[in-house]
Amino acid sequence: MIALLIRDLRLAIRAGGGFGLGLGFFLILTVLVPLGVGPDTGTLALIAPGILWVGALLACLLSLDRLFALDHEDGSLDLLATSPIPLEGVVAIKALAHWLTTGLPLALAAPVLGILLNLPGPAFAPLVLSLLLGTPALSVIGAFGAALTVGLKRGGLLMSLLVLPLYVPTLVFGAQAVSRAAQGLDGSTALLLTAGITAGSAALLPFAAAFALRINLR
Amino acid sequence: MASLWEYANPVKFMRLSGWLMPVSAWLAAGLIVTGLVWGFFFTEADYRQGATVKIIFLHVPSALMAINAWAMMLIASLIWLVRRHHVSALAAKAAGPIGATMTLIALITGAIWGQPMWGTWWEWDPRLTSFLILFLFYLGYIALWSAIEDADTAADLTAILCLVGSVFAALSRYAALFWNQGLHQGASLSVAPGTRMDWAYKAPLYLCMAGFALLFLALVLAGTRTEIRARRARALMTRERARA
Numbered sequence: 001m002i003a004l005l006i007r008d009l010r011l012a013i014r015a016g017g018g019f020g021l022g023l024g025f026f027l028i029l030t031v032l033v034p035l036g037v038g039p040d041t042g043t044l045a046l047i048a049p050g051i052l053w054v055g056a057l058l059a060c061l062l063s064l065d066r067l068f069a070l071d072h073e074d075g076s077l078d079l080l081a082t083s084p085i086p087l088e089g090v091v092a093i094k095a096l097a098h099w100l101t102t103g104l105p106l107a108l109a110a111p112v113l114g115i116l117l118n119l120p121g122p123a124f125a126p127l128v129l130s131l132l133l134g135t136p137a138l139s140v141i142g143a144f145g146a147a148l149t150v151g152l153k154r155g156g157l158l159m160s161l162l163v164l165p166l167y168v169p170t171l172v173f174g175a176q177a178v179s180r181a182a183q184g185l186d187g188s189t190a191l192l193l194t195a196g197i198t199a200g201s202a203a204l205l206p207f208a209a210a211f212a213l214r215i216n217l218r
Numbered sequence: 219m220a221s222l223w224e225y226a227n228p229v230k231f232m233r234l235s236g237w238l239m240p241v242s243a244w245l246a247a248g249l250i251v252t253g254l255v256w257g258f259f260f261t262e263a264d265y266r267q268g269a270t271v272k273i274i275f276l277h278v279p280s281a282l283m284a285i286n287a288w289a290m291m292l293i294a295s296l297i298w299l300v301r302r303h304h305v306s307a308l309a310a311k312a313a314g315p316i317g318a319t320m321t322l323i324a325l326i327t328g329a330i331w332g333q334p335m336w337g338t339w340w341e342w343d344p345r346l347t348s349f350l351i352l353f354l355f356y357l358g359y360i361a362l363w364s365a366i367e368d369a370d371t372a373a374d375l376t377a378i379l380c381l382v383g384s385v386f387a388a389l390s391r392y393a394a395l396f397w398n399q400g401l402h403q404g405a406s407l408s409v410a411p412g413t414r415m416d417w418a419y420k421a422p423l424y425l426c427m428a429g430f431a432l433l434f435l436a437l438v439l440a441g442t443r444t445e446i447r448a449r450r451a452r453a454l455m456t457r458e459r460a461r462a
């Protein structure tokens with residue numbers, strides 16, 4: 001399983017595009033929003049938590065279709081499905097690799113972009129914390145969406161239609177944790193709920209995703 | 219002893235639904251027409267809301283069926299996953315667009331009512347928001363059905379999407395409650411003592427709700443029958459081609 005994780009990480013870093021692309025997208029999105037909304041710092045501070053969370057969510061979505069599609073095309077997914085590792089474990093490891101290459105860098109880069117959006121000082125720690133706690137859920141839910149659409153030729157657009165509604169609770173709780181902290185309120189309830197969604201999806205969704213993969217490999 | 223599972227046999231299902239569909243369709247038409255005519259022309263206008271209150275006779279039944287259609291899809295998907303009855307999967311498929319339409323009717327009638335009452339067409343209220351999200355879930359479900367060519371694969375994948383989607387739709391409902399305090403009033407009907415609606419409104423409303431439930435039944439049966447016939451036609455055409 002660790003070998004699979006290392007292989008996926010290597011592929012993501014070396015095979016161009018996957019690793020930096022999400023971060024670049026995140027950066028461009030946060031630059032575009034002030035250009036569209038206007039440079040008023042008060043307005044930007046108000047919408048910063050939401051923009052950063054929506055940006056992280058879209059950046060995650062962008063790299064999802066590579067999660068199983070490449071392995072499906074060259075047949076290594078069939079090998080993984082017949083290997084002694086349970087397919088549920090394969091899904092979990094792949095979701096973890098996806099998180100390490102997109103969610104984690106996004107969470108670490110978010111404070112820098114928070115400065116660009118004039119995010120209030122007390123919100124920085126909750127921002128990083130909520131992204132660290134919330135983005136694993138985005139990766140696991142995304143793995144489920146990718147498993148559903150892996151057999152389709154143009155599954156990318158369909159997958160965003162399937163996955164984005166599933167992201168709603170994570171987005172709401174994650175962004176609430178940040179914006180409550182930005183207003184000087186206690187955001188720990190929202191933070192705990194974000195962590196709860198991550199724990200629940202990480203525990204259950206690999207099974208649903210593996211089920212969908214088995215159907216698609218049938 | 220006849221069991222419910224007998225109707226998983228398409229022939230038996232077609233025979234039963236052959237008379238059940240027109241009966242429920244006509245009953246639905248009768249109930250909805252009676253309820254709406256009663257509601258629109260023979261009830262007093264509310265002393266504060268005026269005549270706009272009467273949109274409730276469309277709004278509440280469609281909202282009710284929007285949620286129940288998803289619940290029916292969930293149960294039909296479970297039956298398909300556990301017992302592999304094709305009729306069940308096709309019924310879930312047929313319910314998708316109907317549920318989406320009901321959700322849309324509830325949203326639109328709500329907007330038409332909200333404009334004079336709340337002074338806005340749309341408000342990011344938890345109930346409104348979760349209905350909009352429910353609509354998005356319906357769209358994804360329908361899109362997944364239409365994207366996959368193989369019928370059994372499509373049935374399996376949409377069923378698992380329906381299961382996962384139900385959990386996340388429920389989560390979204392509570393997330394929306396957490397996120398914003400509502401403008402929408404509480405439940406329109408309640409068994410709790412001191413409910414605020416008068417029987418003059420409740421009686422036609424119940425008629426409309428029963429009518430919408432029967433309408434949903436008739437539409438699902440019609441959709442399922444169409445799917446079964448389409449599948450039979452496809453099988454016949456394949457057989458013809460193989461013989462030729």
